[in-house]
Amino acid sequence: MSTLPNQPKLSRRFRLQYEEAQSRWVLLYPEGMVQLNPSAAEILQRCDGVRTVEGIVAELEAAFNAQGIAPEVQALLEEGQRRGWID
Amino acid sequence: MAGSTEPTGTAPAIGQPLWLLAELTYQCPLHCVFCYNPTQHARINDEMSTAQWVDVMQQARKLGAAQLGFSGGEPLLRDDLEELVQEAHRLGYYTNLITSGVGLTPTRAQKLKDAGLDHVQLSFQDSTKELNDFLSHTKTFDLKQRVARLIKQHDWPMVMNCVLHRHNLPHVGKIIEMAVALEAEYLELANTQYYGWAWINRDHLMPTREELQEAEAVVNRFRAEQEGKTGPRTRVLFVVPDYFEERPKACMNGWGSVFLSIAPDGLAMPCHNARDLPGLQLPNVKDTSIAEIWQRSNAFNAFRGDSWMKAPCRTCDERHKDFGGCRCQAFLITGDATEADPVCSKSPHHEKVVQLVKQAPTRRSIPIVFRSDAESRLLHAEPNA
Numbered sequence: 001m002s003t004l005p006n007q008p009k010l011s012r013r014f015r016l017q018y019e020e021a022q023s024r025w026v027l028l029y030p031e032g033m034v035q036l037n038p039s040a041a042e043i044l045q046r047c048d049g050v051r052t053v054e055g056i057v058a059e060l061e062a063a064f065n066a067q068g069i070a071p072e073v074q075a076l077l078e079e080g081q082r083r084g085w086i087d
Numbered sequence: 088m089a090g091s092t093e094p095t096g097t098a099p100a101i102g103q104p105l106w107l108l109a110e111l112t113y114q115c116p117l118h119c120v121f122c123y124n125p126t127q128h129a130r131i132n133d134e135m136s137t138a139q140w141v142d143v144m145q146q147a148r149k150l151g152a153a154q155l156g157f158s159g160g161e162p163l164l165r166d167d168l169e170e171l172v173q174e175a176h177r178l179g180y181y182t183n184l185i186t187s188g189v190g191l192t193p194t195r196a197q198k199l200k201d202a203g204l205d206h207v208q209l210s211f212q213d214s215t216k217e218l219n220d221f222l223s224h225t226k227t228f229d230l231k232q233r234v235a236r237l238i239k240q241h242d243w244p245m246v247m248n249c250v251l252h253r254h255n256l257p258h259v260g261k262i263i264e265m266a267v268a269l270e271a272e273y274l275e276l277a278n279t280q281y282y283g284w285a286w287i288n289r290d291h292l293m294p295t296r297e298e299l300q301e302a303e304a305v306v307n308r309f310r311a312e313q314e315g316k317t318g319p320r321t322r323v324l325f326v327v328p329d330y331f332e333e334r335p336k337a338c339m340n341g342w343g344s345v346f347l348s349i350a351p352d353g354l355a356m357p358c359h360n361a362r363d364l365p366g367l368q369l370p371n372v373k374d375t376s377i378a379e380i381w382q383r384s385n386a387f388n389a390f391r392g393d394s395w396m397k398a399p400c401r402t403c404d405e406r407h408k409d410f411g412g413c414r415c416q417a418f419l420i421t422g423d424a425t426e427a428d429p430v431c432s433k434s435p436h437h438e439k440v441v442q443l444v445k446q447a448p449t450r451r452s453i454p455i456v457f458r459s460d461a462e463s464r465l466l467h468a469e470p471n472a
Contacts, residue, residue, distance in 0.1 A: 012242075013244050013272065015181060015205070017153075017179065017181075019151070019153060021149070021150065021151030022103070022151060026153065028153060028154065028181035028205075029181075029244070030183065030205075030206045030208070030244050030246050030272065030273060031154070031183065031208075031246065031273075032154075033105065033153055033154060033181075
């Protein structure tokens with residue numbers, strides 16, 4: 001199943017930001033903060049409404065010399081969509 | 088004081104003050120009967136300067152603070168609010184204006200937008216003009232509707248906050264409808280927490296269990312209808328009415344864990360109601376650094392970890408889940424801030440909470456007290472003054 005947009009975009013209702021004091025990326029939103037693990041942060045940084053899901057996967061596989069990460073990317077994006085992070 | 092015997096608990100790990108609450112002023116044009124501000128607010132009038140607030144924000148940001156709420160009182164009464172928001176934005180805070188809406192004119196809204204304000208939490212007292220205006224003792228209902236539209240015009244995510252009690256619990260369905268119509272992203276239905284003015288007025292505010300259950304059923308029906316809907320929607324948060332629970336709330340996510348509140352006069356508190364706790368010696372940002380306050384002050388360490396706990400908390404397997412509940416509530420109801428929150432059915436004082444609920448309807452001949460400077464002075468008159 002996939003109702004994900006082909007070109008996922010981080011919702012303007014969330015702010016993705018690197019927190020120096022925590023040494024990690026977080027999502028900030030009204031009265032909340034999601035502390036992201038490194039792979040979630042890498043994926044969400046690329047959700048700009050221009051890159052495609054396939055493009056994000058390819059880019060991450062090249063950048064981290066990894067293979068077969070499509071299911072992980074898909075799962076994170078679906079989770080993000082469910083939680084309103086992704087438009 | 089706390090935990091002076093048998094230090095068998097784990098040493099408290101000191102985290103980061105991720106949430107900074109800046110209570111800029113205790114002054115407020117509203118007179119809400121359930122306000123949680125300290126009832127002695129009228130005697131606290133040495134408000135900090137712009138430069139002092141800027142310094143607080145800079146220090147806290149370095150320590151990890153990321154969420155920043157500008158609150159009060161009514162923060163819009165400070166004419167340096169725009170300046171503070173601008174500095175907060177520059178520092179990388181996610182900024183929240185917690186307001187009654189009074190003073191949010193189109194001009195100021197534009198200035199706050201330009202300064203980088205991230206979102207607005209707007210309070211409402213009810214879905215009806217009559218009750219809204221009665222409970223706040225002001226004619227503000229229409230103004231709040233206008234302000235809500237203004238907030239949306241500026242594309243801010245809007246949290247609508249409505250404090251619930253026996254007078255408006257039957258209107259929860261209408262309150263939700265109003266929030267949806269005003270396109271609020273979040274509706275916080277905050278069952279009254281009994282501190283400050285709400286504690287004084289508790290008998291007038293206390294609902295019955297049935298009233299609460301009916302309201303919660305309405306909320307659950309709305310949530311079920313929203314399930315699977317796409318597009319913009321209103322998320323409803325239902326803050327639990329803890330007097331009716333068997334276990335306490337995880338107050339402040341644990342004392343000195345993530346939350347740092349600074350009062351108008353610079354008093355630093357692990358909880359915005361901690362001013363009244365005896366023996367705490369709360370530090371002040373005017374003479375002590377935030378790092379010192381957060382890491383080393385006695386007040387912030389008083390209830391960190393679990394070594395301060397008494398029975399039944401000390402050996403309870405839920406103590407790292409609810410942290411013993413609320414210290415202020417323990418003090419208000421048992422007279423001892425180191426007791427378990429008496430909301431907990433394991434507390435030897437739990438019956439006191441049951442009685443507070445049960446006796447409320449029989450105690451309504453006591454007049455309701457609207458929050459005001461005059462009432463504040465009456466309640467906290469200097470002896471022999």
